[in-house]
Amino acid sequence: MSSYAIIAASGVGKRMKLQEGQSKQLLEIGGYPVIYHTLSAFEQAASIDAVFIATKPESIGILESMKKKYGFSKIESIIPGGKERQDSIYNCIDLIEKHIATTGVLPEAILVHDGARPFIQSWEIDDIVSLSMRYGACVPATKPKDTIKYIAENSDFFGETLDRSRLLQVQTPQGFASKTLIQAHKHARLEQCYATDDAALVEKFFPEQNIKIYETGYHNIKITTPEDIHLAEAIYAKLLLQQETQSLEKN
Numbered sequence: 001m002s003s004y005a006i007i008a009a010s011g012v013g014k015r016m017k018l019q020e021g022q023s024k025q026l027l028e029i030g031g032y033p034v035i036y037h038t039l040s041a042f043e044q045a046a047s048i049d050a051v052f053i054a055t056k057p058e059s060i061g062i063l064e065s066m067k068k069k070y071g072f073s074k075i076e077s078i079i080p081g082g083k084e085r086q087d088s089i090y091n092c093i094d095l096i097e098k099h100i101a102t103t104g105v106l107p108e109a110i111l112v113h114d115g116a117r118p119f120i121q122s123w124e125i126d127d128i129v130s131l132s133m134r135y136g137a138c139v140p141a142t143k144p145k146d147t148i149k150y151i152a153e154n155s156d157f158f159g160e161t162l163d164r165s166r167l168l169q170v171q172t173p174q175g176f177a178s179k180t181l182i183q184a185h186k187h188a189r190l191e192q193c194y195a196t197d198d199a200a201l202v203e204k205f206f207p208e209q210n211i212k213i214y215e216t217g218y219h220n221i222k223i224t225t226p227e228d229i230h231l232a233e234a235i236y237a238k239l240l241l242q243q244e245t246q247s248l249e250k251n
């Protein structure tokens with residue numbers, strides 16, 4: 001049994017308000033690029049056999065060098081992404097299909113992750129792979145901390161309040177039985193239907209497929225706006241401290 005990961009790392013980072021030539025994936029947290037943290041977690045996850053990355057053409061060389069420098073042996077391909085996140089993922093799916101055709105190996109599960117979520121832990125990846133294999137689909141999420149309301153038709157005003165106990169904030173890596181993910185993306189491409197996550201495509205094209213909830217902690221943030229870098233430094237420091245305490249307890 002094998003499982004693959006797709007890392008979407010081809011965004012422009014508009015909401016980060018970066019300076020010309022800066023890349024969100026290469027901003028540093030704890031002295032290492034955002035994407036380094038992300039790739040390390042997938043390298044360490046025992047359940048992952050191969051990693052496919054979609055990135056900006058100008059970042060391919062940088063990621064190839066990082067692969068060599070840090071010995072990221074699971075990286076199978078680094079290819080150009082597309083216009084939208086979904087197009088970048090589709091490019092990797094297309095490549096995975098070719099890979100399946102040449103190797104004859106159909107991975108049981110495929111996980112799709114945002115390159116901009118650097119704090120996913122390798123044991124969480126392993127859990128999500130295992131639950132995706134068991135249920136056919138598994139998505140990480142956290143409980144919202146704020147009350148969430150619709151915007152009214154007159155967008156200057158609030159509409160109704162949503163029942164928070166029935167809401168979850170959805171994250172990545174999202175895991176699926178490989179055939180389900182591939183087919184969902186193919187249907188979406190045919191119908192030119194776009195969604196903000198992969199689970200939404202599976203919900204639309206395979207409504208009978210239940211998606212298992214995997215509750216993570218609040219560490220699995222996506223670096224989206226400038227203040228996230230400061231939050232990321234704090235989360236990284238806390239995760240390092242936890243790892244040190246755990247290794248001291250073991251010894």
Ligand SMILES: Nc1ccn([C@@H]2O[C@H](COP(=O)(O)OP(=O)(O)OP(=O)(O)O)[C@@H](O)[C@H]2O)c(=O)n1
Pocket residue numbers: 007008009010011012013014015016024054081082083084085086088089113114115116117222223224
């Ligand atoms: N065409 C795109 C757009 C986004 N992504 C990736 O999808 C993930 C989630 O997207 P987001 O945080 O929105 O990143 P950006 O698109 O870079 O940010 P923004 O929307 O602010 O421009 C990121 O890892 C991003 O690199 C991608 O691979 N290809």
Ligand SMILES: C[C@](O)(CO)[C@H](O)COP(=O)(O)O
Pocket residue numbers: 085114170171172196197198222224
């Ligand atoms: C996939 C995702 O990270 C789940 O929260 C999110 O939907 C990506 O959205 P973005 O607008 O591309 O940041």
